[in-house]
Amino acid sequence: MSVAIVSIGTELTRGELVNTNAAWLSDRLVELGFEPAEHCSVPDNRRSIIDALSRLAASFHVVLCTGGLGPTTDDLTAACAAELIGRPLVLHEPSVEVIRRKLERAGRTMGDSNVKQAQIPEHAEVLPNSAGIAPGFMIPVGRARIIFMPGVPAEMRAIFEDHVVAIVRPLIEPKTAQRRLCTYGWPESVVGDKLAGIEASMPGITIGYRAHVPEVEVKVHAQGRDLAHAQTLCERATLEVKARLLEVLYGDDDETYPAVVGRVLRTRGLQLAIAESCTGGLLGHLLTTEAGASEFLLADVVCYANSAKTILCGVDEDILRAHGAASSEVAIAMAEGIRRRCGADISLGVTGVAGPTGGTDTKPIGTVFFAVSTTHGTTIDRQFFSGDRQRIQRLASFHGLRLVRERIDPRMRSTASIPDVSLRRDAAAGD
Amino acid sequence: MSVAIVSIGTELTRGELVNTNAAWLSDRLVELGFEPAEHCSVPDNRRSIIDALSRLAASFHVVLCTGGLGPTTDDLTAACAAELIGRPLVLHEPSVEVIRRKLERAGRTMGDSNVKQAQIPEHAEVLPNSAGIAPGFMIPVGRARIIFMPGVPAEMRAIFEDHVVAIVRPLIEPKTAQRRLCTYGWPESVVGDKLAGIEASMPGITIGYRAHVPEVEVKVHAQGRDLAHAQTLCERATLEVKARLLEVLYGDDDETYPAVVGRVLRTRGLQLAIAESCTGGLLGHLLTTEAGASEFLLADVVCYANSAKTILCGVDEDILRAHGAASSEVAIAMAEGIRRRCGADISLGVTGVAGPTGGTDTKPIGTVFFAVSTTHGTTIDRQFFSGDRQRIQRLASFHGLRLVRERIDPRMRSTASIPDVSLRRDAAAGD
Numbered sequence A, B: 001m002s003v004a005i006v007s008i009g010t011e012l013t014r015g016e017l018v019n020t021n022a023a024w025l026s027d028r029l030v031e032l033g034f035e036p037a038e039h040c041s042v043p044d045n046r047r048s049i050i051d052a053l054s055r056l057a058a059s060f061h062v063v064l065c066t067g068g069l070g071p072t073t074d075d076l077t078a079a080c081a082a083e084l085i086g087r088p089l090v091l092h093e094p095s096v097e098v099i100r101r102k103l104e105r106a107g108r109t110m111g112d113s114n115v116k117q118a119q120i121p122e123h124a125e126v127l128p129n130s131a132g133i134a135p136g137f138m139i140p141v142g143r144a145r146i147i148f149m150p151g152v153p154a155e156m157r158a159i160f161e162d163h164v165v166a167i168v169r170p171l172i173e174p175k176t177a178q179r180r181l182c183t184y185g186w187p188e189s190v191v192g193d194k195l196a197g198i199e200a201s202m203p204g205i206t207i208g209y210r211a212h213v214p215e216v217e218v219k220v221h222a223q224g225r226d227l228a229h230a231q232t233l234c235e236r237a238t239l240e241v242k243a244r245l246l247e248v249l250y251g252d253d254d255e256t257y258p259a260v261v262g263r264v265l266r267t268r269g270l271q272l273a274i275a276e277s278c279t280g281g282l283l284g285h286l287l288t289t290e291a292g293a294s295e296f297l298l299a300d301v302v303c304y305a306n307s308a309k310t311i312l313c314g315v316d317e318d319i320l321r322a323h324g325a326a327s328s329e330v331a332i333a334m335a336e337g338i339r340r341r342c343g344a345d346i347s348l349g350v351t352g353v354a355g356p357t358g359g360t361d362t363k364p365i366g367t368v369f370f371a372v373s374t375t376h377g378t379t380i381d382r383q384f385f386s387g388d389r390q391r392i393q394r395l396a397s398f399h400g401l402r403l404v405r406e407r408i409d410p411r412m413r414s415t416a417s418i419p420d421v422s423l424r425r426d427a428a429a430g431d
Helices: A020-032 A046-059 A077-084 A093-105 A112-116 A153-173 A188-192 A226-246 A257-267 A281-286 A306-311 A317-323 A327-342 A389-407 B020-032 B046-059 B077-084 B095-106 B112-116 B153-170 B188-194 B228-246 B257-267 B283-289 B306-313 B319-321 B328-342 B388-408
Strands: A003-008 A036-043 A064-068 A090-091 A119-121 A125-127 A136-141 A144-149 A177-186 A205-212 A213-222 A249-251 A272-276 A297-302 A346-352 A367-374 A376-384 B003-008 B038-042 B062-066 B089-091 B119-121 B126-127 B136-141 B146-147 B176-184 B204-213 B214-225 B249-251 B274-278 B297-302 B346-351 B368-376 B378-384
Touching: A003 A046, A003 B249, A003 B257, A020 A036, A020 A064, A020 A177, A036 A046, A036 A346, A046 A064, A046 A077, A046 A136, A046 A144, A046 A213, A064 A226, A064 A376, A077 A119, A077 A136, A077 A144, A090 A153, A093 A112, A093 B176, A119 A136, A125 A153, A125 A249, A125 B112, A125 B119, A136 A153, A136 A257, A136 B257, A144 A153, A144 B388, A153 A327, A188 A205, A188 A213, A188 A226, A213 A226, A213 A346, A213 B249, A213 B283, A249 B249, A257 A389, A272 A327, A281 A389, A281 B283, A297 A306, A297 A327, A297 A346, A306 A317, A306 A327, A306 B297, A317 A327, A317 B346, A327 A367, A327 A376, A327 B306, A346 A376, A346 A389, A367 A389, A367 B204, A367 B283, A376 A389, A389 B378, B003 B020, B003 B046, B003 B319, B020 B038, B020 B062, B020 B153, B020 B176, B038 B046, B038 B228, B046 B062, B046 B077, B046 B136, B046 B146, B077 B089, B095 B112, B119 B136, B126 B153, B153 B297, B176 B228, B188 B214, B188 B319, B204 B388, B214 B228, B257 B283, B257 B388, B274 B306, B274 B328, B274 B388, B283 B297, B283 B388, B297 B306, B297 B328, B306 B319, B328 B346, B328 B368, B368 B388
Parallel strands: A003 A036, A003 A064, A064 A144, A272 A297, A272 A346, B003 B038, B003 B062, B062 B146, B274 B297, B274 B346
Antiparallel strands: A036 B038, A090 A119, A125 A136, A136 A144, A177 A213, A177 A249, A205 A213, A297 B297, A346 A367, A367 A376, B089 B119, B126 B136, B136 B146, B176 B214, B176 B249, B204 B214, B346 B368, B368 B378
16 A cells, blocks of 8 residues: 655745645654655646646555645646546535535635635545535546645645545554654754664664754654554564653653643642743743643743843842843842742743854853752753854753753753753852 | 756655755745756655656756765665666765864764765766765766755755755756745735736736745746846836735845834834733744844743732732733733833733633633833723634734834834734723
8 A cells, every 4th residue: 555645836846835734644644554655746737737646646556635726727636637537527516505605604705716616527526625615535547546635734634634534544454553752952863873773673663853953753663564563563662762762751742841841830839930031032932832831930021131130030230240141140130039029939040142143252152041049049050052043042941941840850850961062060059 | 947856765755854955945946047847755765766866857957856865774865876877886085084074073983874975976976065974966867967965954055055056057047036025914815815916917927925824925926038027027016016015015035024023123222121921922032033132122021920910010909800811901001010110112011811721701712902002101902813822822922013013103004904803993091
């Protein structure tokens, strides 16, 4: 059983859109046990579309095709599909009705361009679209089946889940299993080095990596004789992977590192306050992207100006003058000030030089000072991050969250070092 | 002159990585005047790689190929290229030296796997890699040339700019021109509707769209008889596009909307303070992503807890009790409080219900209250945004920035409405 994916659209071949649809479909196909054989993107051009579809239908059992089912004149996919099987396009009346009702509900009236979206090749099997207007459809071409879906991601996903899964699942006996593990602390290359040799020593296992700097996701994929065998292989390999990544592993599903830190704070009933400068609100943003942040985040003060550090966090002007805004002393004063003002259990102060200007010999761009404060005292840390402004802000935000997590749960303290960073711990200051 | 792009890597066909390389290459090729004919991704499999390369070399003049030049055993591209032209792989000594020096500089020693990266097909033209280890190379296959680059985006881009541009530019006489315009305020479909008919009435013009909700980028592409003709066509179409999008146009390069608002504040010498609740730091993050925010952003207080609204912004507890945290009254108190405390020229207060819980009949999820305050008074606004938590946070942040911009420069006030939003302006409150 082989599958290929065709994406239709000049916006793709011109690079105006990144092809996330093909990646999403492949990811789901792998989960279902398939090994996608090819992705092909062609422009909105009759010849290109027909050539691609007929070539792939001759080589593979199933071809998943997205795009070109829209209302405008450059949407040619349905006409090409009809030409491919030598059938006319016919109006699918039930789809016309569905489209009319959907548009009415949205307060719009149906135009000719919408009716065009209900035209499908004669005898094609219609795949209703629960997330939009244009229905999908399936046609046989030789021994292959070609399944057409709209290019709008939400609509493609709806048709895939509602219909395509049921069509393709019976075509293979599942022989694969997968596990996803999340790490933070090592760059992708180091994670890869740590797992070197596993694939060679465990036949049937492949390991995939996906980096969202500084998080690295590891996917363990097992191909077995049957499903039970694949699952056993996968569990065995996952144990080995976990053992090698213990220091940097933080979860085994889609949870982000900031969400994990939030969860730990919430389950311990701790209230956090943040005073951040060079990270510019990213810390607060990362913690509040997931719902429920109100349970553990009292406040986050982005005190960009020195006056704001003084007014909002109570940082002494003398300290700012004596040590400069990017200093351990100011980080301590920010953390202690915001904790006391808000009555927080734990607080984080972050100040540094995110660049691209403002660096000095002793405090080059990328220098960031951290302070974590509780009633038991304040600990400080200094890091040197490399990269551009966005990268430094992101690495610093994650590092700040890590320091909070380690302070709550010292067992969590890892020896992992951040990508491209020479780690130096400075002295701790008491409360 | 026709070009196709091949991307090699099982991580692509399995959907572990989204193929941003193909989009980047296409975007650059279009800028250079090419019209990419196909993208094809195949797994790390000898047969698949050779089939794809020979098929595309038979149809197109230039094939750009990325990936599979790494140090590990699953990197097969160089061997496949050699097989394709019936030549052995040979060690390219100058590249070995370059690799040795680069690794030494990084404090590493060269291993066998690194040496493998200097093996290229005999007689291939080497394209040195200024951003990494593996060199690129070019081979002739029939009438076509295939150019190989590493899959690491930074290395691919370096080789493309350093060598490939000079190889492909002479192959065509440029006959195309492009302009990029940035909008915020209408959904992509409305932008498309507003521009309907331009392509039909102006032969040679195509219009591309790229949405980063809520920003929509519009690309005007002109194909002419020669370069001067294309440029004239492009300018004429751009004038028409600008006229139709006047209300929502905010720039004509890569500048983001938050960066534009920051620039306006900076050029007017105004200092902004923000008190944000439901947007959770995203406002501060958007404004500080670009450098220079310290010149206009005094402070951003993410006052998630009611106590933080009182302690940090001076919001009266009675107001919170009487109206609830998500209310116009609290937005006003937040904006006025943070402005006075920080001595800001202008301030923004944002509070609302980002979801997924916390909605009520009168304040459903997506209800957000805004207040913009200066010494001349405080204006308020209420919006209902639809979508999930991340979307509501993002739409609310952009709307807050728009209100700040409109307050600074009332000529900027647009009649544009936000996607999926019924706009209602409430009464204004004095200072």
